[in-house]
């Protein structure tokens with residue numbers, strides 16, 4: 001288990017996705033509130049678009065910019081239409097004023113979206 005700091009909380013806007021790469025894995029990090037951040041695989045399971053280019057909603061979902069698949073940012077599950085496979089969710093925490101992600105610690109059993 002290896003936490004990696006990806007950004008200071010002060011540098012992030014709530015609901016503004018940030019794309020980072022950790023150990024070769026593209027990750028989409030989103031600050032949902034002062035005390036909650038989430039991290040999902042930054043690859044849409046439909047046709048591999050970067051989700052960090054998408055839009056976060058008030059329901060804490062992210063809408064893919066390509067064809068509007070929508071994913072729950074806490075579970076990685078597809079919600080709405082078109083329904084597509086679940087995306088991986090990674091362990092994410094806020095500590096010492098920074099957002100940390102552990103890509104080795106997956107919070108669901110979703111397969112990596114084909115790249």
Ligand code: FES
Pocket residue numbers: 044045046047048049064065066067068069
């Ligand atoms: S690539 Fe994301 S919805 Fe098509």
